[in-house]
Amino acid sequence: MTVLVTDIAEIQIGYQGRGRLEYDPAGGVCLLQMRDLEDDGRVRDASRLLRVAAEGESPERYGVRDGDVVFQARGSRNRAFVLRGVPPSTETGRLSSGASMFLKTVMWG
Numbered sequence: 887m888t889v890l891v892t893d894i895a896e897i898q899i900g901y902q903g904r905g906r907l908e909y910d911p912a913g914g915v916c917l918l919q920m921r922d923l924e925d926d927g928r929v930r931d932a933s934r935l936l937r938v939a940a941e942g943e944s945p946e947r948y949g950v951r952d953g954d955v956v957f958q959a960r961g962s963r964n965r966a967f968v969l970r971g972v973p974p975s976t977e978t979g980r981l982s983s984g985a986s987m988f989l990k991t992v993m994w995g
Contacts, residue, residue, distance in 0.1 A: 901948040913937040927967035
């Protein structure tokens, strides 16, 4: 039996702002980048995530949750993580995957 990845998962690139993303302490979006992850897929320190103001397309589309798989989209190191311990959005702002990631949400059932 052949199963296509698109039949069992949603795949997309992470959030990309219009131009350089600048830190905004009042920003409502926290961008998760590969450097923010431990080897086991846990977020290192949610308080240190890049916080930015939402602009352009809604970053909610790029939201991440426990169990999502993220892949590095740039560079020569091919790494993937199953996200664990994703902090609640009430503490961090909306948590979205950054532009250097591909996000795969597995659809079970």
